[in-house]
Amino acid sequence: MRILVVGPHPDDQELGMGGTIARFAASGHRVLLLDLTNGEPTPHGDPATRATEAAEAARILGAERRTLDLPNREVQHTLAARHAVAGVIRTFRPDMVFVPYFEDAHPDHVAGTRIVEDARFDAKLTKSALPGDPIHVKWLFHYYATHLRIVPQPSFVLDTTGFAERKRQAVLAYRSQFVVNEGNRKVVDWLDAAGTYFGSRIGTATAEPFFAREPLGLTSLDAIA
Numbered sequence: 001m002r003i004l005v006v007g008p009h010p011d012d013q014e015l016g017m018g019g020t021i022a023r024f025a026a027s028g029h030r031v032l033l034l035d036l037t038n039g040e041p042t043p044h045g046d047p048a049t050r051a052t053e054a055a056e057a058a059r060i061l062g063a064e065r066r067t068l069d070l071p072n073r074e075v076q077h078t079l080a081a082r083h084a085v086a087g088v089i090r091t092f093r094p095d096m097v098f099v100p101y102f103e104d105a106h107p108d109h110v111a112g113t114r115i116v117e118d119a120r121f122d123a124k125l126t127k128s129a130l131p132g133d134p135i136h137v138k139w140l141f142h143y144y145a146t147h148l149r150i151v152p153q154p155s156f157v158l159d160t161t162g163f164a165e166r167k168r169q170a171v172l173a174y175r176s177q178f179v180v181n182e183g184n185r186k187v188v189d190w191l192d193a194a195g196t197y198f199g200s201r202i203g204t205a206t207a208e209p210f211f212a213r214e215p216l217g218l219t220s221l222d223a224i225a
Helices: 012-026 047-061 079-092 107-122 164-172 186-202
Strands: 002-007 030-035 064-067 096-100 139-143 156-159 207-211
Touching (some): 002 012, 002 079, 002 107, 012 096, 012 139, 012 156, 012 164, 012 186, 012 207, 030 079, 047 164, 079 107, 107 139, 156 186, 164 186, 186 207
Parallel strands (some): 002 030, 002 096, 096 139
Antiparallel strands (some): 139 207, 156 207
């Protein structure tokens, strides 16, 4: 299976679903992390540092990585941005796509998610100038990496038991964001607590929450945790 995980900035994917990404990769799935921007400027980072950190985080999780280099802090829902993402979808040909939850205080997150949702539609259009053949990705799910102080109300929760430490190491690979920046050091502890909490909701050691706009179909009840 091919899985595309899109983030407005490098580290959003790791923060929101790093354990799930690691689990997918360990299960033999091909995972591509697509960063819409390079994440800079930030107080302690620069483009070269963030690129190195992002590559190391992807290596830890067992995923591939690519960036579109849209302007950080200025991501806009434009036709050009939609088509850029649709081109990635048509060439990578994922079976499912993950994007940030659509309610967020960060404009880049709101615009980025809308871009990907519409790019999913654009990617299936025939007689277009986009690279690759048309494809309709059946599933698009939302992960939680929001800047709002909300408690997620997920549609489903995925067991990440055995992969929480790999998620933690992938997040800490962004030293400029979560080690050097003292104000963000507590974020890693929050992630640990959230993983334990959502694991407790399904009777596992750790888990991560997701939201689906469309109903999920079950062929049996055997896999329900």
